[in-house]
Amino acid sequence: MDxxxxxxxxxDAAHDAPPASFDAGxxxxxxxxAAVRRRxxxxxxxxFVVVLGFGGVFAANSWVSHDTGGGNAAGSGQTQDNxxxxxxxxxxxxxxxTNFSGEGKSTQGDAPTPGSTGLGTSEGTVQxxxxxxxxxxxxxxxxxxxxxxxxxxxxxxxxxxxxxAAFVIDGLTITAIVTPQSFEAPSGTEKRKTAKGQDLYVFxxxxxxxxxxxxxxxxxxxxxx
Numbered sequence: 611m612d613x614x615x616x617x618x619x620x621x622d623a624a625h626d627a628p629p630a631s632f633d634a635g636x637x638x639x640x641x642x643x644a645a646v647r648r649r650x651x652x653x654x655x656x657x658f659v660v661v662l663g664f665g666g667v668f669a670a671n672s673w674v675s676h677d678t679g680g681g682n683a684a685g686s687g688q689t690q691d692n693x694x695x696x697x698x699x700x701x702x703x704x705x706x707x708t709n710f711s712g713e714g715k716s717t718q719g720d721a722p723t724p725g726s727t728g729l730g731t732s733e734g735t736v737q738x739x740x741x742x743x744x745x746x747x748x749x750x751x752x753x754x755x756x757x758x759x760x761x762x763x764x765x766x767x768x769x770x771x772x773x774x775a776a777f778v779i780d781g782l783t784i785t786a787i788v789t790p791q792s793f794e795a796p797s798g799t800e801k802r803k804t805a806k807g808q809d810l811y812v813f814x815x816x817x818x819x820x821x822x823x824x825x826x827x828x829x830x831x832x833x834x835x
Contacts, residue, residue, distance in 0.1 A: 739764045739787065743773035746835070750775050750786045753830050754820070768793055773835075782818025784827065787811045788835050800828035804835040 740763055747761035754777055764776045764785045772789035787793060790808045795801065799813035812828040814821050 738770040738772040738789075739766050739768040739774045742775050743788075746773045746786055746788060746831075747775035749831055749834050750777065750784070750827065753827050754779065754784065779820060780818040781816050782821055783815040784820060784824070785811075785813055785815070786827065786831060798824065800824040802828045802832035804832050806835060808835065810835060 742761045742763050744758075748758045751758035751761065756777055756779065761775045761777055764774050764787065766774075766785070766787075768774060768787055768789055769791040771791065772787055772793070774785070774787045776783055776785040787795075788804060788808050788810050793809065793811055795811045796813055796815070799811050802810045802812075804810050810828060810832050812824045812831065814824050
């Protein structure tokens with residue numbers, strides 16, 4: 611077969627070939643997609659490196675903070691040990707008293723008991739009928755169902771070793787006196803011997819709902835004194 615016939619055969623075969631399945635536009639699109647994938651890969655690698663860098667910085671800061679906290683705890687423990695070994699006692703650490711005159715008075719026991727007149731028994735005892743005895747006022751107020759803070763000193767005279775208290779209720783004055791001495795009581799007074807052998811006097815003056823009930827109050831108070 612000569613070359614001319616061979617060329618004709620190849621030419622006829624080329625005419626019978628199927629058309630191409632892609633064109634120049636498809637080639638350009640494939641090239642762009644490949645470029646985008648390459649850029650995305652580069653960006654992902656960069657982000658990974660940045661994350662690793664931040665993680666390393668955070669770990670370093672945590673280690674430094676932990677080390678610093680341990681140092682502070684050790685310093686605090688050393689300070690406490692030094693304080694425990696200090697020869698200064700609690701009393702020596704307190705400020706010295708400022709009262710050097712020796713005139714200071716203890717206030718212990720000066721505060722009034724809730725529900726009482728605020729006067730001590732000893733104070734009422736030495737004052738006699740010039741003051742209010744706290745214990746007697748509390749007991750009488752309990753029988754009268756009134757507040758003991760409203761107790762008054764009787765408008766009478768009795769010995770200084772007496773104990774007295776009086777209440778004014780609706781114009782009626784109820785008075786109770788406990789004394790080891792003789793006492794000239796007004797008419798209508800109820801007299802009883804107390805549990806300690808002293809004399810109890812209970813009487814009312816004026817008009818009111820409780821007038822005539824001195825006997826009941828005397829019977830209730832006598833066993834308490």
